[in-house]
Amino acid sequence: MTAYDVGLLILRVVLGLTMAAHGYNKFFGKGGLKGTAGWFDSMGMKPGMFHARIAATTEMAAGLGLAVGLLTPIPAAGFVALMLVAAWTVHRPNGFFIVKEGWEYNLVLAVAAVAVATLGAGKLSLDYLLFSGTGLYDLLHGWWGLVIAAALGLAGGIGQLVIFYRPPAKQDA
Template identity: 85%
Template sequence: MTAYDSAADIGLLILRVVLGLTMAAHGYNKFFGKGGLKGTAGWFDSMGMKPGMFHARIAATTEMSAGIGLAVGLLTPIPAAGFVALMLVAAWTVHRPNGFFIVKEGWEYNLILAASAVGIATIGAGRLSLDHLLFSTSTLYDYLHGWWGLVISLGLGLAGGIGQLAIFYRPPAKADAA
């Protein structure tokens, strides 16, 4: 292992941990923050993701599991797909009408989180990950990075997010401007 390999592994570890724990914190907040799941469910209902309690549980659980999975680098394309699905749904239901920039509550942040997770899945979790520790001598390891990492994370994530929107999202009717 060269010094460059070591630095790249440390860089991947930093990215995975920061992205993963940020996402996990969002899930934790949905479970235990002000209003808890009940408040999150009411918010989901109000934006058209019904039933709200079902989606609150799914979102909080997915945010925590995808976040922790990415942070530790376990089956990395799967948690990365969770990031894509979560951020697609959030961007579409909450942030899309506000444009791109986060300063106007746009979807910029959603894109950064999803693209970063897909990037990590494509590069691979690195030597400082559970993927490397558990699977580096197995053929499964070949599916946890490279083109397979890209296809799995992006394909599963888009399918999950689009599927959830198609099945459950019913935007609230806009008030008539009279």
């Protein structure tokens, strides 16, 4: 075990559990799934209940998958798709900085997840435990990890926006 592997473990666990907590909150936080569904409807992601379930489930699955380092580029792609949709639908009008509810945080989470997919989950991961020494392991990091995480994530996020996002009409002041 090296400091590199411990560093990747720390990064994966913090990123992953942070994302999983967001999913948990959508399911069980104040207002629960019904409140989350109403929020999705209000921002133009219809049907809201469908998107609330998809977002909460993806946040929990991607978060836990990244935390344990299982098929790492796939949960990283989930981060990219989730953060792209969140940045576009909620944070884009507010600019970049998080202090004004901008999309800075979304960018950092997505890029950090892609970086982990590129570097690989490290020796303290299920990827290493289950797949080291196999051809599949080579697809779970390096250029393949980067391409899978970024391309699949962008395709998922853009696809969801194109198919489902209908921005609410602007209210006259």
